[in-house]
Amino acid sequence: MKKLPRKIITRVLLYIRTLEGLIKEKRFLVSSKQLSEITGLSDVKIRKDISNFKTVGKPRIGYKTADLKRTLEAYLLQKHVVHLVLFGVGNLGSAILRYPGYHREKVKLVAAFDVSDQKVGKKIDGVRIYPVERAPEIIKRCHADIGIIAVPKEHCQEVADYMVLSGLTRIVNFAPTSISVPSKVQVRNMDFTIEFLSLFCDSPK
Amino acid sequence: MKKLPRKIITRVLLYIRTLEGLIKEKRFLVSSKQLSEITGLSDVKIRKDISNFKTVGKPRIGYKTADLKRTLEAYLLQKHVVHLVLFGVGNLGSAILRYPGYHREKVKLVAAFDVSDQKVGKKIDGVRIYPVERAPEIIKRCHADIGIIAVPKEHCQEVADYMVLSGLTRIVNFAPTSISVPSKVQVRNMDFTIEFLSLFCDSPK
DNA sequence: TAGATTGTTAATCGATTAACAATC
DNA sequence: TAGATTGTTAATCGATTAACAATC
Numbered sequence: 001m002k003k004l005p006r007k008i009i010t011r012v013l014l015y016i017r018t019l020e021g022l023i024k025e026k027r028f029l030v031s032s033k034q035l036s037e038i039t040g041l042s043d044v045k046i047r048k049d050i051s052n053f054k055t056v057g058k059p060r061i062g063y064k065t066a067d068l069k070r071t072l073e074a075y076l077l078q079k080h081v082v083h084l085v086l087f088g089v090g091n092l093g094s095a096i097l098r099y100p101g102y103h104r105e106k107v108k109l110v111a112a113f114d115v116s117d118q119k120v121g122k123k124i125d126g127v128r129i130y131p132v133e134r135a136p137e138i139i140k141r142c143h144a145d146i147g148i149i150a151v152p153k154e155h156c157q158e159v160a161d162y163m164v165l166s167g168l169t170r171i172v173n174f175a176p177t178s179i180s181v182p183s184k185v186q187v188r189n190m191d192f193t194i195e196f197l198s199l200f201c202d203s204p205k
Numbered sequence: 206m207k208k209l210p211r212k213i214i215t216r217v218l219l220y221i222r223t224l225e226g227l228i229k230e231k232r233f234l235v236s237s238k239q240l241s242e243i244t245g246l247s248d249v250k251i252r253k254d255i256s257n258f259k260t261v262g263k264p265r266i267g268y269k270t271a272d273l274k275r276t277l278e279a280y281l282l283q284k285h286v287v288h289l290v291l292f293g294v295g296n297l298g299s300a301i302l303r304y305p306g307y308h309r310e311k312v313k314l315v316a317a318f319d320v321s322d323q324k325v326g327k328k329i330d331g332v333r334i335y336p337v338e339r340a341p342e343i344i345k346r347c348h349a350d351i352g353i354i355a356v357p358k359e360h361c362q363e364v365a366d367y368m369v370l371s372g373l374t375r376i377v378n379f380a381p382t383s384i385s386v387p388s389k390v391q392v393r394n395m396d397f398t399i400e401f402l403s404l405f406c407d408s409p410k
Numbered sequence: 411t412a413g414a415t416t417g418t419t420a421a422t423c424g425a426t427t428a429a430c431a432a433t434c
Numbered sequence: 435t436a437g438a439t440t441g442t443t444a445a446t447c448g449a450t451t452a453a454c455a456a457t458c
Contacts, residue, residue: 099398
């Protein structure tokens, strides 16, 4: 099957999350119209997205929630668990460590790194905090897939360089600053302030 | 001037953040090529975005950093300060309260709300925590522009309803669940797990 | 003047929506 | 059968990129 663009992938993950909720409520069937009401996306778009997969819907009836979830996951989440490592266990880092995602079983934070002697050696939510120097070794041993930057922006580039050196090729950057990395490395920036402001500037009045 | 789509607004905010950094380093001129290297966006796109505004660049020379910043801000940030209120002062809420944005002076968190008696009355980073019941009153008095949801997902819908009731029309939802709101209310969802997974699924190998 | 860079117009690309046939 | 809903094809819309003229 052809590779899907990121936009669609993100929506499909939202469908999976929604289906999990429905399954938990013992709802066995759902129509694209109902998914549309829950997610706020148009029903046509939802059907179009779903039709990228081996189709599982029945006209007049809708989709079996469990089947649809299984079908969507089979394509997207072949690798069983995505391994994350976190750099920086400050306020935001600790919150990320404790983030209660629906997809917990699909994503696992396997190690955290910090420079503070107070923090190193501790465990938060079962995740051990290591000194930064051990990152290359641990990243390899854990087969980490994604590195998260939650350090002060002054150390952001330095940490990014170190992550690349350690073999990471995917970075989520929570610091409000740009980082420069080799082109093979994928970066996703999450600057809360920009998110807040863009919502404000975008909406009318 | 015509209303810009959100995508462009978000990039323009990134240019402003980048320009602030350059100005702090006493760089007075910058070309679209250089902005491209810093931000990772194409130089053509950057020029196109900038050309939506009264143009300020000089061929062969580039843009004056201070002028460009002023021009971009003049359009986007007419209202001097965007007021945020936060619902839920747990791990993530506390981190958001302390988030060190570049645009600090453009965005102000004016009040936080929580149900816990332990937290109510305290101040974090200068922001007072109030009981949830006082939200309608305080939201009106502070002219809050955006409400942030950082409560456990079980209470997410309930809190969203209360925000709408209090007069908020823009919501940023950090909980990993969908909320349903009247169509006049704008919602931006930030589910970390979905962000992590979509980066993983999207990138090759 | 020559070369670099901006700003704009046209072409391409991709994503969304509209229309409708298929089918349960 | 009639009606609702899926899945698909075609049309529209918007965003990006290519090409190039303008200009410092």
